[in-house]
Amino acid sequence: MxxxxxxxxxxxxxxxxxxxxxxxxxxxxxxxxxxxxxxxxxxxxxxxSSKDELVAAYLDDRDLPNLVLFKRWFDETEGDVGKKMQAIFDNLARATKSPKWKGCGFLRTAAELANLPGHPAVKVGMRHKKKVEAWLAEQFATDDSIREPPRLARQIVLLMNGSFALVMLHRDPAYMESAGNAARTLVDAARR
Incomplete structure (x- = not known):
């Protein structure tokens, strides 16, 4: 072989x-x-050509695997879209319990480069977060009973990124679990 x-x-x-x-x-x-x-x-x-290009490549390399993981967790979960959303947060909560977990690489890098908004890595991070939001909106759009899928996707992304920050600060996965419960509540509230 x-x-x-x-x-x-x-x-x-x-x-x-x-x-x-x-x-x-x-x-x-x-x-x-x-x-x-x-x-x-x-x-x-x-x-x-530069460290900046290398940092951007590092994040770009994380983009697809993260989306694939979210999609896998979503697809493997039985039930409605709300339950599937909650499962993503539950899986993230499990991942945050690992001693190797250091937070969201996209958010950590953006925080380190906050004074450089045009940095190529910041642009990669923005693109990734927009892809996640667009993918969520697509999932919500498959459920005819959900009103305003893009709005709901933005709310879920806010919950996700906020819980990443809080879990990183407090080292407590319960924030991610609470965000998952809130995500499910938002999905249920968005139904017609």
Whole structure:
């Protein structure tokens, strides 16, 4: 059996992901990423023109897996859309109990780069959050009894991101569980 080789670019992104997520984007140097990836700094800069580009690639690499996970949790849950929404929050609450959980990488990076609103990584984070909101609106639109799916999706995204922040501050998954209950209540209230 042949094991597929990981490209140098992928190795760099994987190393950056581990370091940036665990330590933060500002505190990790390009030298540290190159060392963890097993490449020279020159090789890293061959693949990424700047640290800013590398930080954006780190978040871009997280985008699809996060959406796929949300979709899987949603699809695996029996019941109506409200129950499926609550299941996403319940699964997130379980994930936050892990000692490896450091918060939402998109929100943490945006907070670190708050004074740089045009930063490429901030733009990637904005795009990701908009994709989640659009996906939620699509799910709500499949239920003819739900009024204003885009409005409901925005409310759920507010609950989700607020609970990410509170769980990170307090290290208490109960905030995520409470947000899941509130999400289900919002879905029920949005029915005609």
């Amino acid at each position: 042949v094991t597929p080789r990981t490209s140098t670019r992928d190795r760099i992104i994987a190393a950056a992901s581990k370091l940036f997520y665990s330590e933060g984007v500002r505190s990790v140097s390009v030298d540290a990423v190159a060392e963890k990836a097993g490449v020279t700094k020159r090789t890293l800069y061959y693949h990424f």
